[in-house]
Amino acid sequence: LESLDIGAIREEFPILQREFNDEQLVYLDNAATTQTPDPVIDAMSDYYREYNANVHRGIHHLSQEASIAYEEAHDRVAEFIGASGGREEIVFTKNTTEAENLVAYSWGLNELGPGDEIVLTEMEHHASLVTWQQIGKRTGADVNYIRIDEDGRLDMDHARELITDDTAMVSAVHVSNTLGTVNPVSELVDIAHDHDALAFIDGAQAVPNRPVDVEAIDADFYAFSGHKMAGPTGIGALYGKKELLEEMQPYLYGGDMITKVTFEESTWNELPWKFEAGTPQIAEAVGLVAAIDYLEGIGMERIEAHEEEMARYAYEQLAAEDDVEIYGPEPGPERGGLVGFNLEDVHAHDLASIMNDHAVAIRAGDHCTQPLHDKLGVAASARASFYVYNTKAEVDKLVDAIDDARQLFA
């Protein structure tokens, strides 16, 4: 793979030119939200300048243009993640969290009951963990968790023990936002299907960073967020197999999601509109398409390779420090582009705040995986997460800031 022209890429991200305390911003919080390149900002600004209107039923020119852009955005997302059913299999949501809730409320509340089992992993984000935990409480279904081993990998023997004919849903992260682990999701989906269970894969940390083919994985549902892939906030997508989405009840009710309404009854619109009540995220859908075009223009394989290189470089530097503990697998195909760690005797928040003094932006906290942190035996961790525009020089600044923190606190 030809390596990337990072200098040229960086110029397309205006925010990366910012400075704090006379130091150039080093943005290493990409697993939370990535930055936005000019083509995405321009696409959204063009929408508001040229064809802003409500969608679907418009007769006038602006509404027709906005409708085409909005509706075709579903096809573009389908193509990007390998959903051959096109727009009918792509529902736009607010984010990954809403996609998870959509399936939990629409499918889970209606289909689950006492005796059914929901299987999650110990490394689930709260987006799926809290959601299915609550659905379990409301329906009487049990929730069980696939264990992780010492290196932060899923214990697949435990997965095979836990997933049985009583299992109705398996929901798992594709890539952990805390450990960086890349999970064997097709294997998990196969185990679920062997027991006639459905599988929901949380792709929030996968779709932005690597090629993803939902049909090769054979996921029943797959979700991700626009704001973690150079796109805007406020939009995410739920992929669902058409036959499943067709059978499911709507999640939200209102305008646009109906076909016929009387004072007594309503019938539902066709897919995907049945799941998109009210005025949707039109500008954001336009921005998401521009983000996909942007990422594909670079190439998802190259983005994945670059992030792996960044993560490996960061991992090796941090692993060389005796007082740094790193979570998750070693660099390689089983680790995505992030490194979670702690510096002995220094709270992750203090570390992040020292980094911030040097304009290095990292995340510190529980990263919405509190039970996983309990299991790791820490309340919080620091996390550096990489994207297409990061450089080794930025990783060096991260490591220098650790030296500073050690001197100040340890």
Ligand code: PMP
């Ligand atoms: N799942 C994972 C693995 C994540 O990393 C995140 C974001 N931190 C989410 C779900 C939730 O994404 P959002 O906040 O966009 O709904």
